[in-house]
Amino acid sequence: MSLQATAKALVEPGKGILAADESHPTMEKRLARVGLSSSERVRRDYREVLMTAPGLSEHVSGVILFDETIRQSRSTGRPFAQGLLRAGIIPGIKVDAGTTPLPRFPAEVVTQGLDGLSARLTEYAALGARFAKWRAVIRIGDGRPTAGCVEANAHALARYAAAAQECGLVPVVEPEVLMDGSHSLERCSLVTSAVLHAVHDHLVRQRVDLTGILIKPNMVLPGTESGQDVGDDEIAAATVRVLRDTVPASVPGLVFLSGGQTPVEATARLDALNRTGAQPWELSFSFGRALQAPVLEAWAAHPEDRASAHAALLHRARMNGAARRGRWSRSLEPSTAG
Ligand code: 13P
Numbered sequence: 001m002s003l004q005a006t007a008k009a010l011v012e013p014g015k016g017i018l019a020a021d022e023s024h025p026t027m028e029k030r031l032a033r034v035g036l037s038s039s040e041r042v043r044r045d046y047r048e049v050l051m052t053a054p055g056l057s058e059h060v061s062g063v064i065l066f067d068e069t070i071r072q073s074r075s076t077g078r079p080f081a082q083g084l085l086r087a088g089i090i091p092g093i094k095v096d097a098g099t100t101p102l103p104r105f106p107a108e109v110v111t112q113g114l115d116g117l118s119a120r121l122t123e124y125a126a127l128g129a130r131f132a133k134w135r136a137v138i139r140i141g142d143g144r145p146t147a148g149c150v151e152a153n154a155h156a157l158a159r160y161a162a163a164a165q166e167c168g169l170v171p172v173v174e175p176e177v178l179m180d181g182s183h184s185l186e187r188c189s190l191v192t193s194a195v196l197h198a199v200h201d202h203l204v205r206q207r208v209d210l211t212g213i214l215i216k217p218n219m220v221l222p223g224t225e226s227g228q229d230v231g232d233d234e235i236a237a238a239t240v241r242v243l244r245d246t247v248p249a250s251v252p253g254l255v256f257l258s259g260g261q262t263p264v265e266a267t268a269r270l271d272a273l274n275r276t277g278a279q280p281w282e283l284s285f286s287f288g289r290a291l292q293a294p295v296l297e298a299w300a301a302h303p304e305d306r307a308s309a310h311a312a313l314l315h316r317a318r319m320n321g322a323a324r325r326g327r328w329s330r331s332l333e334p335s336t337a338g
Contacts, residue, residue: 003212011253016285021094034300059321081128158202174216196246236272249280258290266290274326
């Protein structure tokens with residue numbers, strides 16, 4: 001399949017991406033929160049539950065795997081990536097090596113992983129991956145982000161995207177502006193806009209084919225400690241305004257991260273985004289926490305009861321599938337959902 005065909009399939013209407021690519025330290029934290037300790041076996045068992053939900057492909061187009069997972073198999077012996085392909089779901093892989101402090105820029109980070117990247121991409125493609133993900137992390141704070149930090153991260157994202165395309169993988173380009181902090185919605189708009197401008201600039205300079213990528217942006221939100229109360233429609237309008245100024249129409253789709261919003265918040269805002277009228281790109285999801293949180297809770301409570309964990313995942317997938325079309329409503333959610 002061409003890069004364009006894969007990118008288009010990942011953002012097919014009614015579908016989106018399940019991000020299940022947590023690194024070991026992140027998975028350890030998520031498992032600890034539900035009273036489990038992390039081991040290779042536990043991580044495999046949990047991810048097997050995620051990837052064997054019957055009918056998952058109805059609303060999930062692709063799953064992002066972690067390096068460990070793409071080398072693991074289901075209990076039947078079938079490698080995870082092959083199982084996904086058989087189920088009509090496109091396997092993807094996280095290829096960045098996490099963040100590291102950016103020298104001379106206190107409290108700012110840069111994402112690493114460019115060294116040896118082409119060899120790893122070639123191996124992942126042979127293991128079945130058809131798309132890749134690299135996440136840059138931008139924090140808003142006093143005098144931050146600096147231009148130096150934004151440039152370093154945008155450059156790395158573009159180098160990664162070019163390498164991924166060279167190996168036949170669709171790059172999912174994720175410049176995440178974190179929602180932590182006391183900043184306003186307006187400040188998040190300005191920062192997200194500056195970051196996406198820099199990313200576009202570097203993508204063009206590195207000769208990335210914009211028709212064969214997906215951008216994974218944050219929604220434009222007020223900081224979690226801002227005290228600002230903003231409605232979903234206002235968030236959607238601010239987000240679309242920034243994206244229309246910074247992401248060319250040649251990019252086939254935007255797959256939002258959830259970034260710490262509750263599952264229902266993320267769905268409601270995706271729905272509002274898809275109600276803003278015709279946009280040049282598909283507006284979809286690539287949620288980690290917003291898809292997985294209820295599943296992990298259900299599974300940790302009763303690991304032998306896969307049906308309940310599957311039901312939790314399929315419900316959120318269905319809700320986000322509806323939001324993709326602007327057809328979600330709060331009445332579709334159980335009254336206890338957060
Ligand atoms: P969240 O939706 O939990 O932010 O995760 C998405 C992701 O893949 C971050 O890289």
